[in-house]
Amino acid sequence: MTGQHPDPAGSPHHRAASPLPGEGSPALQEPPHGPGTVPPLWSAQPRGTTGTAVTVLLISGASLALLLVAWFLWAPLGSEAFVLCGILALVPLGICLLGLRWVDRWEPEPRSALLFALLWGAGISVGITLLAGPYVGQALHLLLPSIPPELVTPLLEAPVVEETAKALGVLILVFTRRSHFDGPVDGIVYAGTVAAGFAFTENILYFGSALLASGGLGVELGFVFVLRGLFSPFAHVLFTSAVGLCLGFAVARGGTLRILAAFFGGLVPAVIGHMFWNGGTALVDGSFFVFYFLLQVPFFALSVTGVVFLRRAEQRLTRQRLGEYAVAGWFTPQEVLMLSTRAGRHQAMSWAGTFGARTTMRNFIQEATRLALTRQQIAAGRNLPANTANEQRLLDSVTRTRGLMLARAGGQPAGR
Structure with a gap:
């Protein structure tokens, strides 16, 4: 993990989102420049709705x-x-x-x-x-x-x-x-x-x-x-x-x-x-037992296999989308590998447990995963205003959680 954070101007908000292979959604484009300085119409910050x-x-x-x-x-x-x-x-x-x-x-x-x-x-x-x-x-x-x-x-x-x-x-x-x-x-x-x-x-x-x-x-x-x-x-x-x-x-x-x-x-x-x-x-x-073992058990096994493939697809999506944030400077490549693999998450949780920060690490993992899924929605062009606002909120939250983690660890990231 790292305590270095790039300037938000280099965040993915200003980068085109590359769709997943096979997607038909075009990459997001930067918005056009405005007419210049305008007087503020509204200064209050919008409140997030949690439902x-x-x-x-x-x-x-x-x-x-x-x-x-x-x-x-x-x-x-x-x-x-x-x-x-x-x-x-x-x-x-x-x-x-x-x-x-x-x-x-x-x-x-x-x-x-x-x-x-x-x-x-x-x-x-x-x-x-x-x-x-x-x-x-x-x-x-x-x-x-x-x-x-x-x-x-x-x-x-x-x-x-x-x-x-x-x-x-x-x-x-x-x-x-x-x-x-x-x-x-x-x-x-x-x-x-x-x-x-x-x-x-x-x-x-x-x-x-x-x-x-x-x-x-x-x-x-x-x-x-x-x-x-x-x-x-x-x-x-x-x-x-x-x-x-x-x-x-x-x-x-x-x-x-x-x-x-x-x-x-x-x-x-x-x-x-x-x-x-x-x-x-x-x-x-x-015969219930013949029906159960010849038909229901194989169907259940097939369903479990399908779930395993869907979970692996989620892991691949997490790695791809967080990789985009790594290019923009929000994560290191090592963090992306940690966040997108079960072995990496387990290792990170074990490391955080050595100084009583398992809950903080769990929050970091969940926020980063939510961030990757939000970026996927942005890349697909769905509800851009709400998802872009949610993306910024998650980036801020990930940054705070990383800082808290490093403070709990004495300022030293894992592996150093």
């Missing part, structure tokens, strides 16, 4: 919905059964959240946005399903009278209603937390968190039904727990991630119409995947 009020309202509304859904589940179960089923449902929820944290490690999303996603899934999306499901089911019965009624709910009603209810939460995050919704990986994380919340509440319902059917703890509850909690905790995550993936690609390109088209386009594979999960055992003579 705090909107976030508080969203979280409060989702929390209220979760309380209402919890009361709906508690009424038939009673306190003891409700608590027991809730504890059991925490197991698959924890598995899902740990997996999503692994996906989100490169550029972590704000905790407030993730909290809203979780609450939306556990509360509002379940409420929408409970309220709208019967009406959608009746409509499907009328439209498709030839389909047996016992097949309408699992194969049509549940996939359509549940996936739509979950996907709406992801769409809200696109428009309310746009500055932190940068691409497909972010979409997968937000969609997966919504789905994990939905699965948590749904598992309480399934565990409670098994508990009441068997009259207490028994084989039926154990079978349902193993089936839903251990064998298939990521089922809902995989379905809804299709919506997040499509929205993430659309956000990366910009445009409200493109985002709405991606929302409905992502719903199609999400609903089909859900339908396939609910009725897929019919393809293998009703």
Whole structure:
């Protein structure tokens, strides 16, 4: 790391941004010169909008919905059964959240946005399903009278209603937390968190039904727990991630119409995947385990492989965009390598830990990563005034964090 900072006039604000290979966006050009000195019309500095009020309202509304859904589940179960089923449902929820944290490690999303996603899934999306499901089911019965009624709910009603209810939460995050919704990986994380919340509440319902059917703890509850909690905790995550993936690609390109088209386009594979999960055992003579190991396990492995490739693409983008800042003098080449590789970040965190500055180093890494993603949006020509202002804010923040780091380290950068 270095304590030397070039004059801001040499910053990337005055340089053309080179698009990624294959991009059609032209390089940014310097603005034309003004007419000369003009009297100031406005001297106050604009205040950055953090969306705090909107976030508080969203979280409060989702929390209220979760309380209402919890009361709906508690009424038939009673306190003891409700608590027991809730504890059991925490197991698959924890598995899902740990997996999503692994996906989100490169550029972590704000905790407030993730909290809203979780609450939306556990509360509002379940409420929408409970309220709208019967009406959608009746409509499907009328439209498709030839389909047996016992097949309408699992194969049509549940996939359509549940996936739509979950996907709406992801769409809200696109428009309310746009500055932190940068691409497909972010979409997968937000969609997966919504789905994990939905699965948590749904598992309480399934565990409670098994508990009441068997009259207490028994084989039926154990079978349902193993089936839903251990064998298939990521089922809902995989379905809804299709919506997040499509929205993430659309956000990366910009445009409200493109985002709405991606929302409905992502719903199609999400609903089909859900339908396939609910009725897929019919393809293998009703054997769940054959269906699970021959079809679901390979599909899950393929999904994980896709996430790995998307994360590597984020790392390459980080290296390219931070390299532009290094040419302008904001980073050293060594810092770019450190910030754009997992090994470099791990080494930097270990070094910062020797003098109690791991939190400061983590902030430096996160700010630099956010800066690279912001520069990518500028290079693509999206919302230039807001992104340019955000770029300057992040450059100032990175400079302050670097100074604090060097002060904590006694003024000596790593490796010297």
